[in-house]
Amino acid sequence: MTYPPTRRPSCPARVRLGATVAALALFSSAHATNGPMPHGYGIKAMGMGGASIALPQDALAAANNPAGMAFVGNRLDLGLSVVIVDPKSSFGGTEFNGDGVKAVPVPELGYNRVIDDHQSIGVSVYGNGVSTVYDTPLLGGRDKDSAKLTQIIASPTYAIKLAPGYALGFSADFAYQRFKVDGVPDALGVESPGADSSTGVGFKMGWSGQVSEQVTLGAMYSSRISMGKLKKYSNLLAHRGEFDIPERYGIGVAWRPTESIVMAADVMRINWGDLDSLANALTASEPGFGWRSQTVTRAGVSWQTTPALTLRSGVSHGQQIVSRENATLDYLAPVTPQDHFTLGGTYALSKDTEISVMYARAFGSEVRGSGPSSGVNVDMSQHWVGAAMAFKW
Numbered sequence: 001m002t003y004p005p006t007r008r009p010s011c012p013a014r015v016r017l018g019a020t021v022a023a024l025a026l027f028s029s030a031h032a033t034n035g036p037m038p039h040g041y042g043i044k045a046m047g048m049g050g051a052s053i054a055l056p057q058d059a060l061a062a063a064n065n066p067a068g069m070a071f072v073g074n075r076l077d078l079g080l081s082v083v084i085v086d087p088k089s090s091f092g093g094t095e096f097n098g099d100g101v102k103a104v105p106v107p108e109l110g111y112n113r114v115i116d117d118h119q120s121i122g123v124s125v126y127g128n129g130v131s132t133v134y135d136t137p138l139l140g141g142r143d144k145d146s147a148k149l150t151q152i153i154a155s156p157t158y159a160i161k162l163a164p165g166y167a168l169g170f171s172a173d174f175a176y177q178r179f180k181v182d183g184v185p186d187a188l189g190v191e192s193p194g195a196d197s198s199t200g201v202g203f204k205m206g207w208s209g210q211v212s213e214q215v216t217l218g219a220m221y222s223s224r225i226s227m228g229k230l231k232k233y234s235n236l237l238a239h240r241g242e243f244d245i246p247e248r249y250g251i252g253v254a255w256r257p258t259e260s261i262v263m264a265a266d267v268m269r270i271n272w273g274d275l276d277s278l279a280n281a282l283t284a285s286e287p288g289f290g291w292r293s294q295t296v297t298r299a300g301v302s303w304q305t306t307p308a309l310t311l312r313s314g315v316s317h318g319q320q321i322v323s324r325e326n327a328t329l330d331y332l333a334p335v336t337p338q339d340h341f342t343l344g345g346t347y348a349l350s351k352d353t354e355i356s357v358m359y360a361r362a363f364g365s366e367v368r369g370s371g372p373s374s375g376v377n378v379d380m381s382q383h384w385v386g387a388a389m390a391f392k393w
Helices: 011-030 043-047 066-071 184-188 324-330
Strands: 075-087 089-091 094-096 103-114 119-133 146-163 166-182 196-210 215-222 248-255 261-270 294-304 309-318 339-348 353-362 376-378 380-392
Touching: 043 075, 043 309, 043 339, 043 353, 043 380, 066 119, 066 146, 066 166, 066 196, 066 215
Parallel strands: none
Antiparallel strands: 075 103, 075 380, 089 094, 089 376, 103 119, 119 146, 146 166, 166 196, 196 215, 215 248, 248 261, 261 294, 294 309, 309 339, 339 353, 353 380
């Protein structure tokens, strides 16, 4: 195979805080690795700690660096990951277990077509989604608190080779999200508003260059995706229902010390701090999670042991986005994991068909609340398993 403030909030504010966190908890519970995002996109990249900016391996490349689509050839990739979440948080000395749903499916799809020796077009489709049913009503409502979010991003992409080993890529990012919360609004004295949805558009661009026989560099930029407001949840989310997808950017390097071994590493910045619904402090008039923007580093290795079999492994580390002073909003959305260890592999069934698998462990990293969040401790770990089929021509 080849890889080309410190004041406590008032009582009404506290009620709203609880409602807000329950409304957003599910989104974080499924993808609480780098904030609400997984550690990587694409089964192969996920098996290498997410390292992918300079190492495109499949038609999910546009999710990581659109330029990579110039090097993956004609192919269709269909994949599915399952996330198993293990939250271990406590509030006022009482443990809270939001494990109404243990396993969450996360599908993916990628398609790429070579137009000529220089150009290719394709699309990467990747999703975030989870359902959560809490064992005990957080705010004392009649029903169990529950929430469900489906979020899908489709990135149609054009990539062009500027010279041998060098390429640019451009993607339009079309996003859809559907959101529903039950139980929590009862404690606010209103009926549950039911499901709401919104769409948004952003863009992504990237560069990749093979600067020597052994070294390839990559860079990517993904704009903030401005989503339409979730109007039914204007009493829960900042700016009357705003919930956007953050800007991110990064650089990567891939090194091939031998024909059979590839090592890759990325550094990526995710600007959670720009989204008020997530970044506002606990004591703000429109409270949020108090999340901070985050730098993620990830690295992996791929070893082609035989013509048919390739093995992978990787690690990832992200800065803690949850601050101790704002932990109250995060005990139901415990996006605390910082470190990941991953394994993966690909087996070629034929020259045109291959199957890939991966496993990832997101280790717990407890945040103990202080100040206005004293008595709140948040922690969570995850297991990821996934598989994908690829068809090439």
